[in-house]
Amino acid sequence: MFKFIVRRILGFIPVILSVAAITFFASKAIPGGPFDFAGDRSLPEEVVKNLEAKYHLDWPGWKQFTSYMIGDELTIFRTKHEIDDVNVFIEGDKAIVNGNVMLLDNKTLCKESGYIVYGGFTIFDLDTEACGTSQGVIRGDLGPSFRYRARTVNDIINETLPLSAQLGLWSILVGLIIGIPAGIVAALHQNTIWDYLATFVAVMGVSIPSMVLGPVLIVIFANNLGWFPVAQWGAKPPYFENMFLTPGFDWINYFSHAILPVLTLGTGISAVFARLTRASMLQIIREDFIRTARAKGLHEQVVIWRHALRNSLIPVVTILGPLAASLVTGTLIVEQIFGLNGLGKHFVQSISNRDYALVLGTTLLFAVLLVISNLFVDIMYAWLDPRIRLE
Amino acid sequence: MASEGTTAKGAITRKPRSLLWDSVNRLQKNYLAVGSLVFLALLVIVALAAPFISSGDYANQSLKHNYVVRSWMLGFMPETASPPTIVTEDGSRIKPEGDIVGYANVVTGSDYPLGGDDLGRDLWTRTVYGARISLIIALVASTVSLVVGTIYGLFSGYLGGMTDNIMMRFVDFLYGFPFLIVVILSQVYFKALSNRTSGEGFGQMIIDLNNAMGGVLFMFIAIGLVNWLGLARITRGQVLALRETEYVHAAKAVGAKTGRIVFRHILPNIIGTLIIVETLAIPGYIFTEAFLSFIGLGVNAPTPSWGIMIADAAATIRSYPHILLPPSIALTLTALTLQFILSKNGIEQPTYSPIIKPVPFQQIA
């Protein structure tokens, strides 16, 4: 077992590496770069060049990739001030930053006078302090974000992943709690009203996409009935400390915020789980070993719980792996509809923004979670079906 | 079937029937599936007849008509203090008589049968034209993936040996990639490409064609490209299985050539399965299109797609929930009826197969 896990983890390394390489070069292949646009205006060429040099984007691709993976002298900067403190006016090739005029194509001037905000984005933040060099992915450092230049990719993930993970885990929990019992009931009472009801609801569940269900839930439960608030999460980071270590955490508030997004996600998951459980349960309870169990006089509940259930959960476990990985890393649509600051949006925005480090960071995170959850699934298999040996 | 009580004479003179005929016969007894088929047929007709049953101008903006509703929708609108006005057919606004309570402006006349959106575009027209996008995606993406997957799988399976091995390892490798990231990457890539307006040759022709189609073409490619993998695997598996069947051996024994064996004996026997597998993926394609459009990586504005419409509506849902309804109902009903048709007995789930990649959950969940 231990050997199996070690071998699997070693086997992940080439997979993760190739995912990283292909994602990196694929995102590089997309025309355009991270500094092409600030807002909707384009930057002067000189500024773009400076920025690209700063982030080593002028290096050849393979060198960028290796330095990204194993670390290099690339300095990560952090801004000292909030961006809002600065007044900037752009006029032709001149910029007036807090009263200082500087030429946009002049590096020295830029370096002396702080940062420039162009089109609402920081394009060159010199009032920064170096907080260390990029350590490389192998040391857990995912590098600086090209777009959110006050933050590193690690910062962004730390900020947004916990919320997405909570949302995802609650949804899976809802899916398991509703879906599996519904599937079992439907299978055990096949062709009764319970079965039809459960399967009908399940078909509805997979047919209503979250982009429809979410707004509908908002209209009904937030707008018309006014039961639940929308937009915002009922807890503040650091979540674990605030929720479990601080006395007096408002759980009611937490769940009233969580319930609509969790239901939006959880309905579809329950439906999928219910269908899978029903189908496999129906198949299992027709097997000879179940008939034998009944024939030898076992109580029906023992037959179902001890003999049938474990086997019928295998399909559910199979999809649980990829499902968990994709839910925990954020569900863009639900987060957008409910106005939650989750990781989901970065999967799309990072690619649109050509924020290469963030693209790689999110993809790697997803890939790692995927292989880990698949490993977990394999271990679950062995537990559910002792014939499966982990070798 | 054993219970067929035909006389010997009847058995001889009755018409021959194929497997297809048998299954059509079975389908007829399933009312839910038949009803769903009728709905989908209507949807196809609506999509085809879109210019005739709507104003035809899905991009027409009229600021006088932004957020307009029909009077029967008023009960559904959130209550506010500001009195509504009525936009008449000639565009002038009048104060309503009686006690109409509601926020939005009411429209009269035959235009805007379902109200207008934030830019004053006709929701009915946009929904009807949106059906075109969804149906075209369903048709073309599934065809692309069916054709590519089948050809790839046929080659791999029939050639066998080292070729097969390499071809399948390639598929396995692509399979390991997160589906959504690949689609997003390729869509962003195509979007960046389609900004190029000056160019020459075939590439530019495709880009122009895509832009003329409202960005649908590249979406076909992006969705179709990542979805042929499962089908290639299934095709190959089926070819391997059928290659050793007795009727293929029999065909070989009578001296049939490879082409005849593949296209006369193997393909006809697996194409049914392949089409079924592919149709099972169709709701996924429709959702993927809606998803991509929702996140702004789908069709180009102002081409209407249900996904874009829902995304627009979701932004103003607290004040104008009526914008949400037409595309939502259309999308949900389409998915629902497809499910009813695709699943056994209408409400049972389609056969679960581990080789069929489950629809990515960002779309269904």
Place this chain on the structure above:
Amino acid sequence: MAKEKEKDVLLHVENLKMYFPITKGIIFQKHVGDVKAADDLTFDIYRGETLGLVGESGCGKSTTGRAILQLYTPTAGKVIFRDADGDRDLAQTSGETLRRLRRQIQMIFQDPYASLNPRMTVGSIVSEPLEVHNIDNSAKRLKRVRELLNIVGLNPYFINRYPHEFSGGQRQRIGIARALALNPDFIVCDEPISALDVSIQAQVINLLEDLQDKFGLTYLFIAHDLSVVRHISDRIAVMYLGKIVELTESDELYANPLHPYTEALLSAVPIPDPAIEKKRQRIILEGDVPSPANPPQGCNFSTRCPKFIEGKCDTKDPAFQEVQPGHWVACYLYEGVHK
């Protein structure tokens, strides 16, 4: 029948080997061994006779049949087919030459449910050989198909039906019609009746015999049922684990089995006479058939042989030799016995 006939060899099989490689590895497949489905077979089939090939399932009978037909490419050996055009080694022919030769060699398959393409009508199944070899135009083909259906005892009205609309026996008749379509000289019957109901088996056997008389066919009749083989065959070859252990005329084999395996097989056949049946001594073989991937040292049967000679049977393969006129056996018990 064959006894009086001058021995006119139609098919000569020499040192035929059919090995299926066992490989390991995902990308670079390493050859780690072979399943020896047919190992060094040598025999003749005479024109107009029926050669029965018996053995338990998995012994390589069907593989032998298919290797003769070149449905599998033999690993080694010769399959020489002799007709008016002279001798041709099927194992050395391929492509168009082989395709042309296939007109003379046909096959009837074991499973009538699997051997007919479910997507094709009976008419197109039976006319496929004609189409493949561009024989006649479509009207003549249709006529020929009707004629063939008549010959095998099916109503030509069924021409547009699909295979799933027929019973097993009817399907097997369709398979036979297909095999006859090209007027072949030689037909490999690969357990043509094993998948059929006992009541139907006799009909099909009789049909095959009638056809043989009518068209002067030569059969290689593969079966695992000794009584059926005895009924139809002129000569019988007994196979065990990829090798032919005994080959002789059918009556001789039943009267005077030489190989211990043949003895054991025959002892298992019930005799339809209660008096004799009572006295029948069954030889019960111990153990299982070894894996053809890993056959035992020496004689393949040595692990189960009741007459096992230590130091001899487990060292080297016994030669397959003619110990009496027309009676071939591969066993050390008959070493030095000459015809």
